[in-house]
Amino acid sequence: MKEFAITPQKQSNFSQWYLEIIKEADLAEHSPVRGCMIIKPHGYGIWEKIQEILDKKLKETDHENVYFPLLIPLKFIEKESNHIKGFAKECAVVTHHKLKNIDGKLVPDSPLEEPFIIRPTSETIIGNFYSSCVKSYRDLPIKINQWSNVMRWELRPRLFLRTSEFLWQEGHTIHETQFEAKAHTQTMLDLYSNFIENYLAIPVFKGLKTPDERFPGALETYCLEAQMQDGKALQAATSHFLGQNFSKAFNISFLNRNGQKEFAWTTSWGISTRLIGAIIMSHSDNNGLILPPLIAPKQVVLIPILKQKNLNDKIISLCKKIKTILLEHSISSFIDQKDENGGEKVWKNIKKGIPVRIEIGPIELQKHNVSVSCRTWDPLKKIELPIVRLPDNILLLLKNIQKDLFQNALSRTIKQTISIYSLNDFHNFFSNNAGFAISFWHPNANNHPLFAKYKVSIRCILLSSQHEGICPFSKQKTYNKILIAKAY
RNA sequence: CGGAAUAUAGCUCAGUUUGGUAGAGCGCUUGGUUCGGGAUCAAGAGGUCGCAGGUUCAAAUCCUGUUAUUCCGACCA
Known part of the structure; x- marks a missing residue:
């Protein structure tokens, strides 16, 4: 009898071990199309459980499912300047609408007057539609959700963690007030963290992304960060407060209770098949996958x-x-x-x-x-x-x-997470450990060279911090604490 | 998208340096003995050597190009 079912073991080569788990557990395979995976029955079954549970929770909180097209007119993406900046580099573009047979080879024919992009996300096409639906404060809020596939052209794909095409759920809401929209962003973050902790048995940190890591077009991006067994961070969910950026870009306006025209406040939030990667890397051992x-x-x-x-x-x-x-x-x-x-x-x-x-x-x-x-x-x-x-x-x-899976993941995360108070602590921790460091941080702090040196980044500004301390990077007083880690 | 490595049977790989009829183990099929912890014996099937060109009497082997995978970087969920 073999000692372990999986070779290599996770202690010796974590990324090969991860790929081996996917193969041995029969979850997914590479497809003929680079960056796109074939999700096999056992892997898709996990996704269906995620869908089943989350869909129920979304409906219980008054969200309704919709479906918008896969193709988005190019000009929609142009309307929100930050959105363009974020997604232009990774869009698949549809430029023709038929094929011509030349000597047995099919070549694209009949160029489209206006190309389409394959959705990397649907804020724009949804915003465009709801601009005509929303007329009065009585029409609000609108709370919808879409289960779909999206495509973001990836330069370095990894099964489940980063594929060019992936399956996800994207929620979009439109609100009358800033307060309500912001509150909803938080509500969804909480819903995700309950789901991920209670069902996937993965403990998460709640946080706010720094401006650098924000969703293109959002005013605030909230996230859940989970620690994998190798100490690296994986973003497990996001929830965006979009302010009026998209409602201004797509003219989603309404007459408010005082009869004045006002732009709506929107949110969006999502989880993806990446969560399957998180399940694998949180719980599995040298004998294969372990499913909560x-x-x-x-x-x-x-x-x-x-x-x-x-x-x-x-x-x-x-x-x-x-x-x-x-x-x-x-x-x-x-x-x-x-x-x-x-x-x-x-x-x-x-x-x-x-x-x-x-x-x-x-x-x-x-x-x-x-x-x-x-x-x-x-x-x-x-x-x-x-x-x-x-x-x-x-x-x-x-x-x-x-319960055991969550407790194991939690104690491992706690064990591999320390508080640091100085650059020396930073250096000492990351030169010897993989894991999370928590530090005070002032928003004015410059990007410190230590981050690049250890290939770590600010995963998020923690929502739980309450006390005042000194930011070791800028020496300024602050209430903010950040989570620092290597990231997937 | 830059750097490195790899691509030969379903899987893991040998064969490439020095060009000359395609190999092994595991798996698979059939039959037997087995079966409560990845069994075993016998017989058998299975590959135009990633793809496209080129050199040569002859290419898995040499040359050029290309694609995919893995790792590192940049980018990103």
Whole structure:
């Protein structure tokens, strides 16, 4: 037996380990198109769970789903100057509308009078539409959401973390007042952090992006930053307060309660398939993927052990019965009936990160027991559970796995996060450690050369800071604290 | 988009220096013995060597171009 299922181990080569997890857990593959991935059933199943849970939360908070076109007229992007600056460099452009056959080769034909871009985000096309819908304060607020794909031409793609095409959810809201819009930006940030911590079991820091890292066209960009097992930061969600920038660019105006014309206040916010990368890099080990039960497409795998032909039918029907009983308790499961060697089958399910494994063979049949193992345990450890009250016990195990994964990720994050108060601390920490440093910071502080030296950046200005201190970069008094880290 | 490395069977790789009939292990198929921790024996299938040109009697091997992947940088969610 191999010592570990995954080679290389995460301690020796984290990025290769990450790619190996994706391969061994059968989540996704490269496609013939550079930067675009094929998301396979197990990987897409995780995305569907994310969609299912988040979609419900969005609807509970009075958002409605819509769909806008993939193609956006070029002139829309030109209307907001910061927006152009941010996205012009990474837009795929559609310039022709048919193909011509020349000596067996197809070449683009019939240029479009006005080219389209493939959406990198939809603020512009949505803004354009709502300019004609919004007439009165009575029309507001408008709270919509879109599940879609977007394209941002990437120079260095990585599966799930940075692909040219990715799947996401983009919410857009239009409000009567600045106060309401700002509050909504915060509400969505909170909704995301609850979702990511409680379902994906990933602890996050809430923060505000510095002007350099802001969404192009936003007045404020809020974010959630999570620490991966290698100590690097991954932005897990964003929420933007767009002020009146887009409403002015697209003329979203209304008559207010005093009968005066006013520009609306807008927000946008999103999460993407990148979260799947965050799940992998937060929880997985050298035996493969580990999925938090609340996000696992299948929470339980039932493995029939077919040794004696006369008992096989009984074992299979017991598996089916247990599957039904589990489903009645909202536990998703599947029977792995593939004709494979038992050990190999077990390892495949370990690598895929299925939270709970149940084995049922002649012994279990006789004892009215099942053998149960959790993905977070040693692969060899098994316990016996009676079939009566099985769902309650499984629910408890799933709950414990979910809790343990969050606790592990949290204690690791805490362990790899320190407060620094001087340039010397900065130097000492990053020359020896991977992780997060928290420091006082004054907005007037210049970009200090230490950031470049250690290839770290300001991930965000933390929302939680309350006390006054001295910024080590500018020596000025400040209430701001920043999170400093290497970033994905 | 700059720098470096790689591309040969489903996977991991040898063969390239010195041009001469395409190799191994694992996996796959079939049959046997097995099966409660990545089994084993036997037989078999499977590749115009990333792609396009060029040199040559002859190219996986030499030359030019190109594409993809991995890592580093710049850029970004």
